[in-house]
Amino acid sequence: MKSLLKMTWMEAKLFLREPVGAFFTLVFPLIMLFIFGFIYGSVPPPPGSDGLGAIDVLIPALSAMVIGITGMMAITITMATYRENGILRRLRTTPVSPLIVMAAQVVVVFVMTALGMLLLVSAGKLFYHVQFDGNALSLLGGFTLGSLSFFGIGFILAGLLPTARTAQIVAMVLLYPMLILSGAAWPRELMPATIQKVSAFIPLTYVVNLLRGLWAGQPWSDHLLDVGVLAGMLVLGVVISAKTFRWE
Amino acid sequence: MDPILQVEGLHKVYGATVAVEQVSFEVREGEIFGMVGPNGAGKTTTIECLEGLRKPDAGRVRVLGVDPHCEGQNLCLRVGMQLQQSNLPDRMRVWEALDLYASFYLKPADWKELLVELGLEQKRNTPFSKLSGGQKQRLFIALALLPNPQLVFLDELTTGLDPQARHAIWELVRAVRAGGKTVILTTHFMEEAERLCDRVAILDHGRIVALDNPANLIHSLEAEQRVSFSLDDGLSPALEKALSSAGRLEVQGERVTVHGKTDRQLPLVSEVVSLLTGQGTPFRDLRTEQPDLEDVFLSLTGRALRE
Known part of the structure; x- marks a missing residue:
C-alpha cells in the first residue's frame, strides 16, 4: 500500500514534468474549445436540439477526446517507454508487483484526465455559460467508465508493440481518425450520413454518446448499448492487458 | 561453511x-x-x-x-x-x-x-x-x-x-x-x-x-617476465653471452628484450640490471612487463581479449 501511494505520487510528478503529455491532456482540449467557441459560440441553438447550443454539446465531446488522448497516448507511450528503456527491468528486481506499477498509472492518468475535463467544464461555464442538465455524479460515473475502458487499450498497445516508437506511431494512427469519426473533436452532426455510419465501429463513439447523453440529463437506460460496449471493453482490457504485460 | x-x-x-x-x-x-x-x-x-x-x-x-x-x-x-x-x-x-x-x-x-x-x-x-x-x-x-x-x-x-x-x-x-x-x-x-x-x-x-x-x-601460466632496454652501442658478444644466462634474447635494432620465466629467485629485472652495470654498458628506456590476467586469457583461448 505504501509503495502504491509513493509510486502514484511519483508518477503524478513525472506526468506534470513531461510538458508534451501535460499539454495534450490539459491545454490542448481548451484550445479546441476556444476555436470552436470562436466559430460557433454565438450561433443560437438549432431547432430540435433541446435548446442545446454547439458549445453545450462540445464540452462532453471534448471530454471524450481527453479520454481518447490519455488512454491511447499517455498510457501507451509511458508504458512502452518504461519497458524499452529498462525502467520496468529495474523494477522487476524489486518485490513490487506489476499490478502496482499499472495501478499507479491508472490512478495518475485518470486524475489528469478528470482535471482536463474539469478545466473544460470550468472554461465552458466561465466563457460560454454552458448549459448542464444532467446529474454531476452520474456524469462522473460515465466519465469513469469511459476512461477505464480506454486505458485498457493503452496497456494492450504498449504490451503488444515492440518499441516505444512504434507504439507511439500506431497509437497516433488509430487515435486521429477516431477523434474525428467519433464526434469527439468535431460535431458528428456536421459530417455526411455515410461517415456517421462508420462511427458505429469506433470505440470512442460510445464514450461521446454516453457523455453527451448524461450531460443533457438523459437517463442511463437510454444508453444501454454505450454502457454495454464500454463495459465489455473494460473487461477485455483488464484481461488482455494482464496477459500482454511484459517487464522487458 | x-x-x-x-x-x-x-x-x-x-x-x-x-x-x-x-x-x-x-x-x-x-x-x-x-x-x-x-x-x-x-x-x-x-x-x-x-x-x-x-x-x-x-x-x-x-x-x-x-x-x-x-x-x-x-x-x-x-x-x-x-x-x-x-x-x-x-x-x-x-x-x-x-x-x-x-x-x-x-x-x-x-x-x-x-x-x-x-x-x-x-x-x-x-x-x-x-x-x-x-x-x-x-x-x-x-x-x-x-x-x-x-x-x-x-x-x-x-x-x-x-x-x-x-x-x-x-x-x-x-x-x-x-x-x-x-x-x-x-x-x-x-x-x-x-x-x-x-x-x-x-x-x-x-x-x-x-x-x-x-x-x-x-x-599457473608459468608465463615469462620481460625486460627490455635500448643500447646505443649495440649488443657486444660478451654481453649477449652474459644476458643469455638470464633468459631468451630478442634483438630488434638497438632494442633488446630478455624473456625469463616467472618462477625464479631474483626478479628478472634485477638480474638484467646487475649484468648490464657489471659490464659497464650504458642503457636507457628500461621497461619490465609482468604477465597479467590479459595474458592468462590469451594463453587459454589463443585470442587477445580486446580485438
Missing part, C-alpha cells in the same frame, strides 16, 4: 546459439567473485540466471539456499541487483528514486545514509538524465543496497566509465564487501577482475575456462 551460491551444470540456449554451457561454480560468503570474459562469453546470461531473471534450460542453481527462478519474490528481499541495461525515468530525481525504491521493502536501509556513503548528497535533487555515467552507477549501487542484501549482483558496473570514475567505483565495491556482503560481478576488464576480485571465473564461448584467485591464475 555452506556456499552462499551454487551453480551446477548451468545450460542456456537462445535459438541455435549456446549462450552458457555446463557452467558450475560456488561462491563463498564474504568474497568478491568475478566473471570475466569478452562480450558474448555468457557472463550476463549466467548472472541473469542467478538473479532469477532468466530460466536455465538445464542445471541447478541455488542462491541463499533457494531456486532463484521459482522463489524470485522471496529472494529479491535478500539480494541486491544492479543490471546491465536498466534505467530510471529521465525526470526522476536522485532522492525520489531512493525514496520510492525504499518503499518496496519492509525494512529498507536508510536511503539518506546511502546517499552520503555513495557520494551522491550533492546530487540529491538532480534528475536521473542529468547524472554522469559514474553517478548513475553509484545510484544503482545505492538502489541495490536498499534491501540490506546479503548478496549483491553487479553486472558490467564500470563499462563506459572513465578510469577515474572506475577506480572510485572499485573503492565502493570494496566498501560494500567490508560491510559484510558478498559480491558477484561481471566485467570485461581484466584489470578490474585482477584488482578487485578474490576469485575470478574466466568465461569464453559460454564455458568457464579457468577459475581461481587472480594471483594463482597468473602464476
Whole structure:
C-alpha cells in the first residue's frame, strides 16, 4: 500500500514534468474549445436540439477526446517507454508487483484526465455559460467508465508493440481518425450520413454518446448499448492487458 | 561453511546459439567473485540466471539456499541487483528514486545514509538524465543496497566509465564487501577482475575456462617476465653471452628484450640490471612487463581479449 501511494505520487510528478503529455491532456482540449467557441459560440441553438447550443454539446465531446488522448497516448507511450528503456527491468528486481506499477498509472492518468475535463467544464461555464442538465455524479460515473475502458487499450498497445516508437506511431494512427469519426473533436452532426455510419465501429463513439447523453440529463437506460460496449471493453482490457504485460 | 551460491551444470540456449554451457561454480560468503570474459562469453546470461531473471534450460542453481527462478519474490528481499541495461525515468530525481525504491521493502536501509556513503548528497535533487555515467552507477549501487542484501549482483558496473570514475567505483565495491556482503560481478576488464576480485571465473564461448584467485591464475601460466632496454652501442658478444644466462634474447635494432620465466629467485629485472652495470654498458628506456590476467586469457583461448 505504501509503495502504491509513493509510486502514484511519483508518477503524478513525472506526468506534470513531461510538458508534451501535460499539454495534450490539459491545454490542448481548451484550445479546441476556444476555436470552436470562436466559430460557433454565438450561433443560437438549432431547432430540435433541446435548446442545446454547439458549445453545450462540445464540452462532453471534448471530454471524450481527453479520454481518447490519455488512454491511447499517455498510457501507451509511458508504458512502452518504461519497458524499452529498462525502467520496468529495474523494477522487476524489486518485490513490487506489476499490478502496482499499472495501478499507479491508472490512478495518475485518470486524475489528469478528470482535471482536463474539469478545466473544460470550468472554461465552458466561465466563457460560454454552458448549459448542464444532467446529474454531476452520474456524469462522473460515465466519465469513469469511459476512461477505464480506454486505458485498457493503452496497456494492450504498449504490451503488444515492440518499441516505444512504434507504439507511439500506431497509437497516433488509430487515435486521429477516431477523434474525428467519433464526434469527439468535431460535431458528428456536421459530417455526411455515410461517415456517421462508420462511427458505429469506433470505440470512442460510445464514450461521446454516453457523455453527451448524461450531460443533457438523459437517463442511463437510454444508453444501454454505450454502457454495454464500454463495459465489455473494460473487461477485455483488464484481461488482455494482464496477459500482454511484459517487464522487458 | 555452506556456499552462499551454487551453480551446477548451468545450460542456456537462445535459438541455435549456446549462450552458457555446463557452467558450475560456488561462491563463498564474504568474497568478491568475478566473471570475466569478452562480450558474448555468457557472463550476463549466467548472472541473469542467478538473479532469477532468466530460466536455465538445464542445471541447478541455488542462491541463499533457494531456486532463484521459482522463489524470485522471496529472494529479491535478500539480494541486491544492479543490471546491465536498466534505467530510471529521465525526470526522476536522485532522492525520489531512493525514496520510492525504499518503499518496496519492509525494512529498507536508510536511503539518506546511502546517499552520503555513495557520494551522491550533492546530487540529491538532480534528475536521473542529468547524472554522469559514474553517478548513475553509484545510484544503482545505492538502489541495490536498499534491501540490506546479503548478496549483491553487479553486472558490467564500470563499462563506459572513465578510469577515474572506475577506480572510485572499485573503492565502493570494496566498501560494500567490508560491510559484510558478498559480491558477484561481471566485467570485461581484466584489470578490474585482477584488482578487485578474490576469485575470478574466466568465461569464453559460454564455458568457464579457468577459475581461481587472480594471483594463482597468473602464476599457473608459468608465463615469462620481460625486460627490455635500448643500447646505443649495440649488443657486444660478451654481453649477449652474459644476458643469455638470464633468459631468451630478442634483438630488434638497438632494442633488446630478455624473456625469463616467472618462477625464479631474483626478479628478472634485477638480474638484467646487475649484468648490464657489471659490464659497464650504458642503457636507457628500461621497461619490465609482468604477465597479467590479459595474458592468462590469451594463453587459454589463443585470442587477445580486446580485438
